[in-house]
Amino acid sequence: MKVVVIGTGPAGITAAQTVRSLDPDGSVVALCAEPYPPYSPPAMADHFLTGRTTTLYWKGPDVVARLGIDERRDVVVTGVDTEGRAVVLDGGEHVGYDRLIVASGSRLYAPIPGAELPGVYDFKSLRRATELIGHVRSGEATSALIVGAGLIGIELSLLLSELGVATTVVEREGWAMPRLLDEVTAEVVEQAVAAKGVTLRKGTEAAAFEGAGSVSGVRLRSGDLLTADLYIAATGVKPHTELLAGSTITAGWGIHVDDGLRTSVSGVYAAGDVAEVADWLTGERYVHAIFPNAVAQGRIAGTNALGGETLYEGAEAMNSLKHLGVPVIAMGTTQDPDQVLRSLDGSGLRSVYLRDGRIIGAQLAGDTHAAGLYHSLMLRRRNVEGFGEHLVDPSFTLATVVWEATRPGLSSRRTIHSSASGGPSRI
Ligand SMILES: Cc1cc2nc3c(=O)[nH]c(=O)nc-3n(C[C@H](O)[C@H](O)[C@H](O)COP(=O)(O)OP(=O)(O)OC[C@H]3O[C@@H](n4cnc5c(N)ncnc54)[C@H](O)[C@@H]3O)c2cc1C
Numbered sequence: 001m002k003v004v005v006i007g008t009g010p011a012g013i014t015a016a017q018t019v020r021s022l023d024p025d026g027s028v029v030a031l032c033a034e035p036y037p038p039y040s041p042p043a044m045a046d047h048f049l050t051g052r053t054t055t056l057y058w059k060g061p062d063v064v065a066r067l068g069i070d071e072r073r074d075v076v077v078t079g080v081d082t083e084g085r086a087v088v089l090d091g092g093e094h095v096g097y098d099r100l101i102v103a104s105g106s107r108l109y110a111p112i113p114g115a116e117l118p119g120v121y122d123f124k125s126l127r128r129a130t131e132l133i134g135h136v137r138s139g140e141a142t143s144a145l146i147v148g149a150g151l152i153g154i155e156l157s158l159l160l161s162e163l164g165v166a167t168t169v170v171e172r173e174g175w176a177m178p179r180l181l182d183e184v185t186a187e188v189v190e191q192a193v194a195a196k197g198v199t200l201r202k203g204t205e206a207a208a209f210e211g212a213g214s215v216s217g218v219r220l221r222s223g224d225l226l227t228a229d230l231y232i233a234a235t236g237v238k239p240h241t242e243l244l245a246g247s248t249i250t251a252g253w254g255i256h257v258d259d260g261l262r263t264s265v266s267g268v269y270a271a272g273d274v275a276e277v278a279d280w281l282t283g284e285r286y287v288h289a290i291f292p293n294a295v296a297q298g299r300i301a302g303t304n305a306l307g308g309e310t311l312y313e314g315a316e317a318m319n320s321l322k323h324l325g326v327p328v329i330a331m332g333t334t335q336d337p338d339q340v341l342r343s344l345d346g347s348g349l350r351s352v353y354l355r356d357g358r359i360i361g362a363q364l365a366g367d368t369h370a371a372g373l374y375h376s377l378m379l380r381r382r383n384v385e386g387f388g389e390h391l392v393d394p395s396f397t398l399a400t401v402v403w404e405a406t407r408p409g410l411s412s413r414r415t416i417h418s419s420a421s422g423g424p425s426r427i
Contacts, residue, residue, distance in 0.1 A: 001026040003305055004087055004097035006077045006243070011272025011294035011301070012103030013038035013059055018302025019101075020067045026306075029095060030064065030071045031087070034127050037061045041124055042291055045159040045323055048133045056126075077104070080247040082265045087243075099267050099305040102255060103298060104240035106273035106289055110147045110233035114209030119216075121232045123156050132230060136163050141229035144168070145218055147206040148235035149176045151319055154189065156232060157198040158323045167198050168228065170218070172205040172235075180319055180330045181363060184342065188349060188365040192324045209233070237289045239274040252276060254287040259311045261301045269305050271297035280314030280379070281333060281360060288315035318375060320368075329371045332361030332378050343392040350392045357385040370396050 001023055005016045008030050016030045032038075036057075043055035053061065064071035079088035080102075086094040108124045109115055122128045135141040144160050146153045149171035160167045171178070175186035176193065193200055205221035209231060217227045239254040250256045250264040254276035261269050261277070272294035276285045293315040300310045318331040337353040337360060344350075348366020352359055352374065358381050362374040373396070377384055390396055 001098050001306065002096065003028050003099045003101065003302075004095055005030045005101045005103055006087065007103040007105050007240075007272070007274075008032040008038040008064075008071065009103060009105045009272060009294065010038075010040060010058075010291050011105065011274075011298035012101070013063065014295045014298030015101045015103055015269075015271055015302040015305070016069050017059070017063070017067055018299050019305060020069060022303065022306050022308075028067075028069045029097075030069050031075050031077055031089070031095070032071070032073050033076045034125065035074045036126050038063060039126050040291070041126070042322070044123070044126060044129050045155055048129070048159060049162060049323075077243045080244060080249060080268070082247050082249065082268065085267070097267075100269070101298075101301045101305055102244075102249070102263070102268065102270040102274060103272045103294075103301070104243060104274045105294075106237035106239045106287070108152060108232070108234050108236075109238040110206065110209075110235040112147075112206055112208050114211065114215065115233045117209050117211050117215040119211065119214040119231060120209050121230065123152060123232055123234065124237065132232070133163070135230060136160065136165055142166060143228040144230040144232065145170070145226055145228035146232045146234050147209075147218060148233070149178075149200060149202075150234060150236065151177060151180060151321065153232070153234035154193060154321065155323060156234065157193065157200075158196055160230075161197045162323075165230070166228075168201060168226065169193075169198060170201045170204040170206050170220070170226070172203070174203050176200060176202070177330075180317070181328075182334050182351065185328065185330065185349060185351060185363040185365050188326060189321065189324065189328060192326050196325070237273060237287070239287055241274060256285075260304050260309065261297055261312055262304065267305075269301040271301035277312060278314045280316045283314070288317065290315075290317065290319060292318070316379070326366055327368045328363075328365045329368045330361075330363045331371070331375055332359065334361050334363075337361070341389055341392045343389075343394065345394060347394045350394070352391050354384070357383045359384055359391075367394060369394075373397065 003019045005012045040058040047056040076090040077087045086096045107122045121132045143166040146169045149169045157167045157169050175183045176189045207221045208219045209215045210217045215231045217225045241251045255270040273289040303310045321328040339354040342351045351363045353361035359378040
């Protein structure tokens with residue numbers, strides 16, 4: 001069996017590794033547009049700050065040689081001939097397959113005019129990120145403008161600031177990381193970001209990147225023009241689906257897959273940031289662009305490409321900020337809770353979102369010790385009504401869960417805020 005994998009990001013290399021381990025005698029070909037060993041995008045900031053490559057090349061720099069994967073770097077797949085079972089490379093070469101796994105990931109973008117202008121950077125790709133940081137290190141760039149204060153925009157602003165770049169982030173919404181954090185947790189992030197010297201302009205909408213030939217400014221909805229040495233589009237990610245144009249593999253925003261990660265074409269699978277998968281909580285299908293989802297999906301696509309019948313249980317949202325100086329973890333959703341519990345004390349801020357007595361989301365800043373426990377209760381859809389406000393007590397631990405199982409009806413102790421409406425409110 002010959003399996004071709006497009007992309008060696010977290011999804012692609014996991015798929016290739018899975019195929020290799022299940023079929024040691026088969027052939028695995030991995031094609032990647034970039035000239036590096038398989039890397040972890042979340043580790044790029046640490047790599048640029050410290051020069052370390054251990055977490056960047058998270059499977060080891062020699063992973064493909066070690067596993068006997070036929071890897072080709074610096075090749076771009078431009079098309080898929082599903083009739084002829086071959087992918088087409090930028091030079092015109094056809095690479096045949098028995099099974100194909102599309103794991104081409106996504107790029108950072110902004111859905112505004114001019115976002116594709118030369119000079120607008122995509123800090124998702126190590127190649128583009130290396131170019132960007134090269135401008136900083138050479139002294140050519142001393143200021144940067146980032147459009148979008150999502151997780152990647154904020155992480156990048158911290159990195160650039162650390163490297164001495166005067167960095168401004170514009171965010172359309174009224175608080176930082178609005179898709180991940182509620183307004184209260186976001187305040188912690190905003191204070192930490194400001195302390196690191198980043199200028200965050202909330203409620204500021206970018207209308208377009210402007211420039212003749214290459215980018216030279218960002219026009220705001222207000223009409224003002226902001227300029228800097230470096231520009232980064234970071235309002236979200238856009239799946240790399242352009243290689244499917246003209247093929248019969250169907251895609252919307254991302255590639256359509258079933259729960260076995262099979263695409264609309266027999267023998268073709270998709271995994272990671274490029275695929276639209278079900279949300280574990282709502283069942284809604286969309287692109288869930290986070291690392292653990294990509295790895296889990298890569299494993300399943302690899303297994304099923306060899307005839308397995310493993311079903312993906314659904315993607316979840318869990319993320320953490322690594323370079324803030326204050327640990328911040330967010331998981332699940334803040335949408336439509338029927339109760340929000342919060343506590344704030346010297347150890348930190350914790351918020352738990354409940355619907356029908358179950359945790360649908362949690363956010364922790366400062367002390368994150370119970371994050372794993374919330375996560376586990378959330379994924380197990382465990383009814384947590386019995387804990388009441390103890391859920392957000394800093395002393396809430398697994399021992400509390402076990403104790404409650406034998407002695408239900410804990411009395412209320414210390415909670416700063418508990419809202420039935422669920423809407424974020426300030427402490
Ligand atoms: C700065 C940063 C911080 C992040 N932090 C976190 C975090 O804290 N936690 C978390 O869970 N997630 C985080 N993420 C997101 C995480 O990195 C992604 O979800 C993950 O990388 C997705 O893996 P993937 O393999 O699907 O896609 P990608 O990592 O995008 O890899 C796809 C690969 O395919 C290649 N490719 C694309 N098109 C083609 C083509 N036509 N031909 C050949 N090759 C192609 C690309 O060059 C790329 O190498 C972060 C991302 C960034 C950029």
